[in-house]
Amino acid sequence: MKMLSHAAQLRLLVPLDLVALALVLGIAACSSRDSTSPPPPPPPPQEQWSVVAGRAWTMAGQTEGYKCVGIHVTSDEYFTGFRLAAPSSVQNEVLLTLSDAPIPEGAFDCGAGSDGPRLIYAAGQGTTAIDFPAGFGVHVSPGQYVYLNIHVVNPADTSVADSTRIEARVGTAPDVTTPIDMTMTGTFLINIPSDGQLHTATGSCYVAAEAHVLAFLPLMRSRGVHQTVDVLTGSSHQLLFNEDFDWQHETYTQLTTPVLIHMGDRIMTQCSYINTGGQTETYGESVNNESCFSAAYRYPISTASNFLACAATNDATFDTRRE
Numbered sequence: 001m002k003m004l005s006h007a008a009q010l011r012l013l014v015p016l017d018l019v020a021l022a023l024v025l026g027i028a029a030c031s032s033r034d035s036t037s038p039p040p041p042p043p044p045p046q047e048q049w050s051v052v053a054g055r056a057w058t059m060a061g062q063t064e065g066y067k068c069v070g071i072h073v074t075s076d077e078y079f080t081g082f083r084l085a086a087p088s089s090v091q092n093e094v095l096l097t098l099s100d101a102p103i104p105e106g107a108f109d110c111g112a113g114s115d116g117p118r119l120i121y122a123a124g125q126g127t128t129a130i131d132f133p134a135g136f137g138v139h140v141s142p143g144q145y146v147y148l149n150i151h152v153v154n155p156a157d158t159s160v161a162d163s164t165r166i167e168a169r170v171g172t173a174p175d176v177t178t179p180i181d182m183t184m185t186g187t188f189l190i191n192i193p194s195d196g197q198l199h200t201a202t203g204s205c206y207v208a209a210e211a212h213v214l215a216f217l218p219l220m221r222s223r224g225v226h227q228t229v230d231v232l233t234g235s236s237h238q239l240l241f242n243e244d245f246d247w248q249h250e251t252y253t254q255l256t257t258p259v260l261i262h263m264g265d266r267i268m269t270q271c272s273y274i275n276t277g278g279q280t281e282t283y284g285e286s287v288n289n290e291s292c293f294s295a296a297y298r299y300p301i302s303t304a305s306n307f308l309a310c311a312a313t314n315d316a317t318f319d320t321r322r323e
Contacts, residue, residue: 047169052079053096053148054165055107064153064287067164068110070103070145077140078176081169082121083129088162092151092287093219096121096166097307098181099145112285116147119182119307121166122217122295124250130215131169133254136299137176138168153287180214181301185229185269186293186311190283192223192275199275201292204232204268205310212258215297216241218250218271221290223281226272229294233265241294245272258299267310269294 055069084094099116120138140146150164187203218227218241229241240259261267271292275281281290293311306312 049083049167050170051085052077052082052166052168053146054085054163055148055150056161056163057107057150057152058159058161059090059152059154060159061154061157064151066110066112066114067107067150067152068104068114069107069148070105071148072102072105073140073142073144073146075142076173077168078137078171078173079120079140079168080137080171080175081129081131082123082138083167083169084123084127085165085167087123087125087127088152088160088164090152090154090156090160090162091164092125092153094121094123094151094164094166095119095149097147097149098140099147100143101145103145103147105145110149112149112151114147114149115307116145117305117307118302119184119295122182122184122219123166124217124219125247126249126251127217128251130252130254132180132297133214135175135177136180136214137171137178138181139173139176139179151287178299179301180297180299182295182297182307183302184219184293184295184308184311185267186219186271186291187269188283188292188311190271190273190281190290190292192273192281192290194275194278194280196274196276198225198272200270200272201290202268202270203292203311204266207261207263207265207267210263211261211298211300213240213255213261213296213298214258215252215254217252217295218243218245219291219293219295220245220247220271220273221287222247223273223275223277223290224271224292225274227292227294228270229296230268230270231259231261231265232268233262237268269311 057067097116098118190201192199224245231238
């Protein structure tokens with residue numbers, strides 16, 4: 001068989017390569033011209049989180065204390081969620097409250113009771129972000145004061161310098177059609193022997209006005225192991241919250257749908273503990289003491305003079321009353 005020369009082979013290949021290239025370019029051009037695919041959807045808008053309150057602090061070694069900051073609000077603010085930003089390992093309970101009356105502005109040392117009457121956010125160790133359901137949120141009005149209280153516990157021998165920041169997911173007035181705030185149920189009457197056995201503390205109050213609840217955060221300390229919240233109506237009861245407790249991972253539990261609590265219903269909170277520390281533990285403001293609270297988001301917002309009224313003493317201006 002007669003073989004083609006190398007030059008003849010090249011003459012045959014070059015046209016074939018050009019034809020293939022033209023076909024590829026033509027297909028691409030046709031695909032570009034004939035495409036009927038819709039343009040890709042725009043990316044979803046990014047959530048806007050902003051610092052609501054925060055401050056730097058220093059805590060000496062082998063010391064605990066409370067650090068506060070007060071902020072005067074000058075415009076309407078709408079928040080549809082809250083989170084702790086990069087919390088310090090020595091930061092414990094954090095409470096964010098509102099006050100209509102003036103409070104000290106700026107950063108200052110304070111005590112456990114340095115709070116406004118309305119609670120809007122609470123956190124402990126390991127508390128993750130909470131996002132409210134659509135339509136729910138916190139409204140802060142111009143002229144009000146935001147009050148941040150931080151419990152700092154430094155067990156190390158050397159001082160710790162750090163900061164605490166509370167961030168909120170920022171919304172607008174149409175995003176918050178149902179304003180919410182928080183109340184604390186529970187009790188100050190705690191007595192836990194150091195015997196390694198399970199002991200409980202129980203507090204209850206009667207509801208003096210109809211309310212809905214939508215989320216719970218248990219607040220106890222290192223000996224706490226479990227918490228329940230019940231609503232009692234006559235001889236029947238509804239269990240709203242029933243969770244084991246981990247002091248280093250205090251997280252919110254949101255209800256699938258808000259639960260209506262009727263006027264006259266009784267809210268009962270029970271905290272369970274195991275104490276092996278060598279001494280009887282009672283309520284106190286130190287990390288070495290105990291507590292028994294459930295911080296609950298609710299609506300309508302309270303007209304209260306004290307968000308702890310359900311766990312404390314009679315308060316005729318609040319919408320709960322002690323048993």
